Each structure stands twice: as structure tokens, then as C-alpha cells.
Amino acid sequence: MKKRSRFSIPAKYILIFLTVVCTGLIILTLVNHKALLPVQNAVSTVLTPVQKGLNQVGMWFSDKAEALKEISKLQEENEKLREEIDSLKNSSTLTSQMKNELDRLRELYELDNIYDDYPKVAARVISANSGNWFSEFIIDKGKDDGIEVDMNVIAGSGLVGRITYVGDNYSKVTTIINDDHNVSAKFAETSDNCIVSGDLTLMEQNLIRVSNINIDAQVAEGDKLVTSYISDKYVPGILIGYVSDITDDSNNLTKSGYVTPVVDFTSIEEVLVITQLKVTGQE
Numbered sequence: 001m002k003k004r005s006r007f008s009i010p011a012k013y014i015l016i017f018l019t020v021v022c023t024g025l026i027i028l029t030l031v032n033h034k035a036l037l038p039v040q041n042a043v044s045t046v047l048t049p050v051q052k053g054l055n056q057v058g059m060w061f062s063d064k065a066e067a068l069k070e071i072s073k074l075q076e077e078n079e080k081l082r083e084e085i086d087s088l089k090n091s092s093t094l095t096s097q098m099k100n101e102l103d104r105l106r107e108l109y110e111l112d113n114i115y116d117d118y119p120k121v122a123a124r125v126i127s128a129n130s131g132n133w134f135s136e137f138i139i140d141k142g143k144d145d146g147i148e149v150d151m152n153v154i155a156g157s158g159l160v161g162r163i164t165y166v167g168d169n170y171s172k173v174t175t176i177i178n179d180d181h182n183v184s185a186k187f188a189e190t191s192d193n194c195i196v197s198g199d200l201t202l203m204e205q206n207l208i209r210v211s212n213i214n215i216d217a218q219v220a221e222g223d224k225l226v227t228s229y230i231s232d233k234y235v236p237g238i239l240i241g242y243v244s245d246i247t248d249d250s251n252n253l254t255k256s257g258y259v260t261p262v263v264d265f266t267s268i269e270e271v272l273v274i275t276q277l278k279v280t281g282q283e
Contacts, residue, residue: 107157111155111157111158115238118235118275121145123270123273124140125270132266133200133203134266135177136172136178137173137268139273141170141171142166143168144168145169146275147273148163148166148275149165150233150278151163152274153173153271155263155271156262157263158240158241158261158263159227159240160175160263161173175198177198177203179199179200182196183197183233184230184231184232186225186229187217188223189219190223192213192214195210195212196208196225196241203265206260207244208241208258208261209256210225210243210256210257212254212256213257215252219243221245225239225241225243225259227240242260243257243259244258244259244260
């Protein structure tokens with residue numbers, strides 16, 4: 001079967017036809033524009049809603065573009081505000097740190113004045129044992145700075161401990177709260193002697209033990225304890241803490257109780273090392 005041939009008009013004829021129509025419309029408009037009013041009305045009826053819709057779409061896109069610009073502007077302003085807030089936070093943190101350090105240094109200065117009879121060297125804590133309490137820690141001064149074993153260490157308002165090891169440029173400090181650490185002490189008011197013993201199990205309550213108090217000693221809650229003259233490691237008169245909960249022992253010869261240390265053993269950053277060793281009369 002033969003394929004039915006499709007009817008087609010050459011493009012040039014279509015172009016000529018459209019040209020003639022347009023030319024005729026132009027001439028007709030010039031000669032008598034009223035004749036085209038029906039056409040214009042028909043075209044307007046069709047195109048006006050389309051144009052209105054296109055205008056609305058254009059306005060919608062314009063509004064969205066403006067909204068995107070505003071969002072971008074707000075994001076930039078928000079980022080700048082964040083940077084300013086971070087800067088203020090850093091400045092506040094730095095100011096707080098400087099204030100804390102100034103307070104600690106002022107505290108050391110006051111402590112230095114209290115024990116001005118003893119020569120001292122200031123040192124900074126550079127590491128500590130693990131845990132919540134500073135039972136042992138390392139300072140940044142050693143043999144090169146004149147530090148020796150058994151030199152006393154103070155901070156805050158009183159006794160911290162003593163030097164137990166010395167390197168060339170560092171030293172280890174063992175504090176009075178350490179389990180195997182004992183200090184010969186006395187009551188500042190009565191001069192009655194006693195023994196202060198470290199006990200890490202009590203430090204959650206911020207306490208250490210005091211024992212060997214004479215049964216007849218006239219001591220009371222809140223009395224001061226200081227290092228005694230008979231101590232073989234500690235120079236005399238360094239404040240240790242305040243006693244509490246004094247009770248008679250079962251032997252009816254001594255009393256025991258607890259001591260609240262004057263040093264905060266949860267946070268030690270700077271100390272003073274008393275460079276004068278205790279004189280015991282023994283080589």
C-alpha cells in the first residue's frame with residue numbers, strides 16, 4: 001500500500017501570509033482604528049488575565065528575592081553578633097582568670113607577711129596526682145632554685161606539706177592529707193601537743209584526724225592547731241587548721257578529734273616553699 005502523503009505548506013508561504021496580515025492590520029489601524037476595536041477587545045479579554053497572572057508571579061518572585069536578601073543580611077548580622085558574643089565571653093573569661101590569679105597572689109603575699117621570719121621561694125604547681133585531692137603534686141622549682149628535701153610548703157592560709165623529692169628544676173610535695181603523713185602539732189591557745197594524721201577517706205568531709213591529745217588538756221571546738229617545736233620535719237608556728245568533735249579515747253588517757261584544714265586541697269596552683277630547714281640538732 002502506498003503511504004498517504006502529508007499535506008504541508010512551505011514555511012515561506014506562511015511567513016508571507018503573516019506579513020500580509022500584519023501589514024493589513026497596520027494599514028487598517030492607521031485608516032480606521034475603530035474597525036479593530038472588536039479584535040482589541042477580544043485580545044484584551046484573553047491577554048488581561050494572563051498579564052495579571054504574570055504580574056502576580058513576577059511580584060511573588062520579587063518578594064521572594066527580597067526575602068532571601070533579608071535572610072542573607074540577617075544571617076550576616078547574626079554571625080557578627082556571634083563573633084562579638086564569643087569575643088565578650090573570651091574577654092570575660094580572661095578577666096575572671098586574671099582576677100582569680102590576682103586574688104591567689106594577694107593571698108600568697110599576705111601569707112608571706114604572716115610568716116615573714118622565714119625565707120621563702122614562690123613556686124607554681126605543674127602537675128598533680130589523679131583524683132579530687134592534692135595529696136601529692138609537682139612544683140616548678142628544684143635544686144637549681146635552692147630547694148631541698150623536707151622544706152616546708154605553705155599556701156592559702158597555712159600548711160600544705162613538705163618537699164619529699166627534688167630534681168634539678170622540679171620538686172615533689174607530699175601534703176598533710178596524705179594517708180601516711182603525720183605532723184607533730186600543738187594547740188595555739190594551750191600549747192598542748194598532739195598528732196595530726198592524713199586520711200584521704202575523710203577529705204570528702206574536708207577533715208583530717210587529730211590524736212594523742214592529753215586527757216586533761218583544756219581544749220575546745222574551734223581551737224587552732226599549729227606545727228609544734230618538737231616536730232622533726234616542720235618549722236614551728238605554721239597554722240594547720242581548726243579542731244572539732246573532740247572525744248575521749250577508750251584508754252582514758254588521751255583524746256581524739258578532727259581538723260578542718262585551712263588550705264583548700266581541691267585546688268592548689270601557687271605555693272611558697274620555706275627554704276629554712278627545721279633544726280633538730282641531729283646530723
